[in-house]
Amino acid sequence: MEWANSLDPREQERLLRERYPHLLEEPRREERAAERGLPPLPGAREGGVVTRFAPNPDFVIHIGNARPAILSHEYARMYRGRMVLRFEDTDPRTKTPIREAYDLIREDLRWLGVRWDEEYIQSLRMEVFYSHARGMLERGCAYVDLCGEESRELLRSGRACHTREREPEWQLEQWDRMLAGEYGEGEAVVRVKTDLSHPNPSVRDWVALRIIDTERYPHPLVGSRYRVWPTYNFAVSVDDHLMGVTHVLRGKEHQVNTEKQLYVYRCFGWEPPVFIHFGRLKLEGFIMSKSKIRRLLEENPGKFLGYDDPRFGTIAGLRRRGILAEAIRRVILEVGVKPGDATLSWSNLAAVNRKLLDAAADRVMFVEDPVWLEVEAGGGCLEAEIPYHPDRPERRRTIRVCSGDEVGLTRQDASRGEVRLMGLGNFRVAQGRLELVNTSLDYARSRRLPIIHWTPRRGAVPMEVLEPVELEFRVHRGYAEPAILEYGPDSRLQLVRFGFARIDEVASGAVRAFYTHP
RNA sequence: GCCGCGGUAGUAUAGCCCGGCCCAGUAUGCGGGCCUUUCGAGCCCGUGACCCGGGUUCAAAUCCCGGCCGCGGCACCA
Numbered sequence: 070m071e072w073a074n075s076l077d078p079r080e081q082e083r084l085l086r087e088r089y090p091h092l093l094e095e096p097r098r099e100e101r102a103a104e105r106g107l108p109p110l111p112g113a114r115e116g117g118v119v120t121r122f123a124p125n126p127d128f129v130i131h132i133g134n135a136r137p138a139i140l141s142h143e144y145a146r147m148y149r150g151r152m153v154l155r156f157e158d159t160d161p162r163t164k165t166p167i168r169e170a171y172d173l174i175r176e177d178l179r180w181l182g183v184r185w186d187e188e189y190i191q192s193l194r195m196e197v198f199y200s201h202a203r204g205m206l207e208r209g210c211a212y213v214d215l216c217g218e219e220s221r222e223l224l225r226s227g228r229a230c231h232t233r234e235r236e237p238e239w240q241l242e243q244w245d246r247m248l249a250g251e252y253g254e255g256e257a258v259v260r261v262k263t264d265l266s267h268p269n270p271s272v273r274d275w276v277a278l279r280i281i282d283t284e285r286y287p288h289p290l291v292g293s294r295y296r297v298w299p300t301y302n303f304a305v306s307v308d309d310h311l312m313g314v315t316h317v318l319r320g321k322e323h324q325v326n327t328e329k330q331l332y333v334y335r336c337f338g339w340e341p342p343v344f345i346h347f348g349r350l351k352l353e354g355f356i357m358s359k360s361k362i363r364r365l366l367e368e369n370p371g372k373f374l375g376y377d378d379p380r381f382g383t384i385a386g387l388r389r390r391g392i393l394a395e396a397i398r399r400v401i402l403e404v405g406v407k408p409g410d411a412t413l414s415w416s417n418l419a420a421v422n423r424k425l426l427d428a429a430a431d432r433v434m435f436v437e438d439p440v441w442l443e444v445e446a447g448g449g450c451l452e453a454e455i456p457y458h459p460d461r462p463e464r465r466r467t468i469r470v471c472s473g474d475e476v477g478l479t480r481q482d483a484s485r486g487e488v489r490l491m492g493l494g495n496f497r498v499a500q501g502r503l504e505l506v507n508t509s510l511d512y513a514r515s516r517r518l519p520i521i522h523w524t525p526r527r528g529a530v531p532m533e534v535l536e537p538v539e540l541e542f543r544v545h546r547g548y549a550e551p552a553i554l555e556y557g558p559d560s561r562l563q564l565v566r567f568g569f570a571r572i573d574e575v576a577s578g579a580v581r582a583f584y585t586h587p
Numbered sequence: 588g589c590c591g592c593g594g595u596a597g598u599a600u601a602g603c604c605c606g607g608c609c610c611a612g613u614a615u616g617c618g619g620g621c622c623u624u625u626c627g628a629g630c631c632c633g634u635g636a637c638c639c640g641g642g643u644u645c646a647a648a649u650c651c652c653g654g655c656c657g658c659g660g661c662a663c664c665a
Contacts, residue, residue, distance in 0.1 A: 125664085127664095127665085322665090323660090324591065432625075432627085434625095459628080492624065565625050
């Protein structure tokens with residue numbers, strides 16, 4: 070084994086091919102297995118799958134929300150079905166939608182590669198919910214509860230408001246009164262008749278529609294046009310059916326909601342979709358919670374950059390840090406639809422991202438906290454021709470360095486004695502100077518000289534790389550070689566021997582970037 | 588507290604439905620080597636897991652029972 074390890078990889082492969090050709094077949098089969106994506110969807114048939122992603126536009130989405138979005142999209146595509154995007158904005162009071170969030174969510178989804186075929190906004194479909202509320206009342210599946218607070222007590226002990234027993238005509242009359250604005254908040258609600266002895270009290274005669282004073286809490290899209298609003302469970306049931314949704318993929322926090330929603334399907338005689346609930350998805354070391362992020366933003370003005378701060382687990386934050394959409398897709402597809410919770414490790418996401426980035430990102434030299442040393446090259450000049458990417462040697466820049474010029478090295482490299490400056494030549498560090506030994510690469514190899522990154526002082530660009538560490542930034546200050554100015558914001562680079570980074574801002578000749586990962 | 592759902596290496600996942608091919612596969616991490624004008628990538632080797640306890644069985648990660656732990660829900664939120 071030791072012998073085999075000491076061989077050149079090419080030699081290893083050659084020997085393998087010669088002696089054990091069947092072993093080389095093996096990886097290909099495994100590779101195919103690894104690419105086999107999601108498990109089949111129960112009850113799915115080609116062309117007959119409709120999925121949906123239904124966010125509340127009260128904030129941007131995070132990587133946990135990306136799971137249902139990506140999975141829904143992926144399954145719809147897998148079966149050549151459709152995907153619906155539906156904004157669930159039916160609570161202008163406690164989960165007030167934000168006007169900008171609709172677009173921010175669309176943008177995040179598009180960036181993630183999620184394509185939807187239809188889009189709906191629930192606050193624009195109020196008449197649909199009203200007519201179905203009427204339908205429920207007509208059929209005796211629901212009633213108008215006029216008991217207010219008392220109902221909660223009643224329901225807790227398996228009883229209900231006396232209006233539950235009234236006939237449909239009476240219910241419809243009350244319903245019209247609700248719509249006419251004759252009742253205030255809390256005075257009248259429409260409840261769905263369920264099993265009053267259901268073990269979960271919240272399921273017992275759950276509320277389908279309630280009154281919200283939109284004069285006080287206007288909705289960002291429809292203002293105070295409506296006072297009667299459907300609850301999540303009612304709106305979802307109606308819409309999922311009307312939109313032909315066949316498969317609902319959502320987190321397990323919705324398990325109980327599924328039970329509630331089934332009452333609506335039963336009332337109308339609709340066939341319910343297949344419900345699939347999966348566990349929570351967290352990203353190690355990141356804050357994902359809407360409320361927490363909002364609080365941090367409010368309580369520390371100036372400390373955070375916004376909802377897309379790279380220290381947050383929002384899609385926008387990960388994007389700003391330099392994570393690629395494809396990396397997020399891959400890890401989410403790998404996690405799949407298990408009911409258990411999953412905590413993505415950062416190193417795992419980083420590894421997937423690195424693999425993708427490595428093929429694409431140009432290599433540029435950035436020297437943190439440089440030591441400037443004067444070059445002594447026998448009075449002459451040297452030119453370093455360095456490819457931007459090892460796989461594309463034809464694209465390269467030239468850096469010219471003459472005797473008397475200064476170049477910057479990291480403190481550590483400057484204390485090494487003899488080094489090879491990448492692309493330039495071999496130098497001895499002595500008395501604060503860099504003395505040229507020769508330019509032979511073979512020499513550097515035979516002496517096993519460290520091959521290091523560097524920057525000329527002339528034209529060096531001040532650069533700051535911000536590395537997210539929990540809720541802080543570790544700031545790396547230094548200088549990058551002049552070529553960095555060829556890249557604008559949103560460029561993703563590999564800073565040689567430092568790590569991957571995404572340029573966030575280039576202002577007055579200085580660059581600010583975020584450290585993505587090693 | 589009540590209801591529901593889960594527990595495979597540091598992390599994620601395969602296998603569990605239909606017990607043997609699993610002294611458990613893969614990815615990532617970690618350790619080492621080779622290669623390479625990067626401490627990156629690639630290649631090779633190694634490392635490390637079936638929550639615990641009973642039971643059924645010739646045979647259990649897989650089936651049954653009990654326990655422990657984790658998560659979710661218990662809104663006129665979504």
